[in-house]
Amino acid sequence: MNEILVLYYSQGGAVREMAQLIARGVESVAGIKARIRTVPKVSANCEATEPDIPSSGDPYVELSDLEECIGLALGSPTRFGNMAAAMKYFLDGTAGLWLKGTLIGKPASVFTSSGSMHGGNETTLVTMMLPLMHHGMLMVGLPYSEPELSSTQTGGTPYGASHIGGTMDDKAISADERKLCLALGKRLAETALKLSV
Template identity: 45%
Template sequence: MTRILVLYYSSYGHVRELARAEAEGARSVAGTVVDIRRVPETVPEAVRSKAGYIEDDTPVAAPADLTRYDGIIFGTPTRFGMMAAQLKQFLDQAGGLWAENALVGKVAAVFASTGSQHGGHEATLLSTHIPLMHFGMLIAGLPYSFGGQTSVSGIVGGAPYGAGTIAGSDGALRPTGIDLAGARHQGAHVARIAARLAGADLEREVA
């Protein structure tokens, strides 16, 4: 079985919706087991409540959990053109995995939610790739085999660097059908790559 983790941080639910679509896409690939986890919250409850953050009962992951998976799909909102601090703090705690080369060769992908079309959407996807490459992970984007990302019929999130959605400055926009389809496509794309790599490793072991 190929094991995929969808790991995310979400303040207002947009990234969580995409995470569920990513997981759905990964599960569509035969022989794939998918877990959805979130990174720990760092914002005090009083601040979260005042800001209208969602309540989220998704189980929390620990950095050590990452070693159990063949592929990991990371989701984050955009914070000034970069990943959210919560996800960055989680990755910063994975130094032991880096020292042990524990994530080398695993497939990684990123998806994001941004307040506006030009508010750092692609910058967030690309800059989140950087620490993953330091871990030695293999980056999978959102290939143009998903034609939805070329749509000009409305506001569409995502890019060749990963799936995404545009939330609007007040968070009122929800992921569109194209956004969710893109996330499912990316999830399946990651699962297929991870399965091929895992199968190649198994063949080498048998040989």
């Protein structure tokens, strides 16, 4: 079975919910399964602060997950217009895969959540693309043929799925945001399937 790795970091739960929606979109494509993984929280000194095995929820990612996948969906909350330190810490440890060219030619997509409409969603998505492009991955976004990109009053960009959670009220993922997550997962899976032939 071909697998897409859906790798995320989430604190408040919105990015985790987006990951689950993207995984549903992935699995709507025959012959593709989603492998959902997360990364541990890190301290201000950029050291892992959680146990080696999570007590609940999705397992922590291993480098072998990247080696075995035919595509990657990468998600993180917005931190000052960039990905969270925990995700950056993990990606910084993938130089061995870069040296081997493991991810060259595999498709990837990105997704994020922020507290406000202009809270850095698009810059976060773009900065998450950069290490993936250094790995030689092929970026898959959302085309404007997805009608929700034009109708959304919350999240959603051509660079990837996004959610506006609110700074204090933890707004639910909107109907448009949900559809765009599903569409991104499906588009990534379809692309990966075509490229893996």
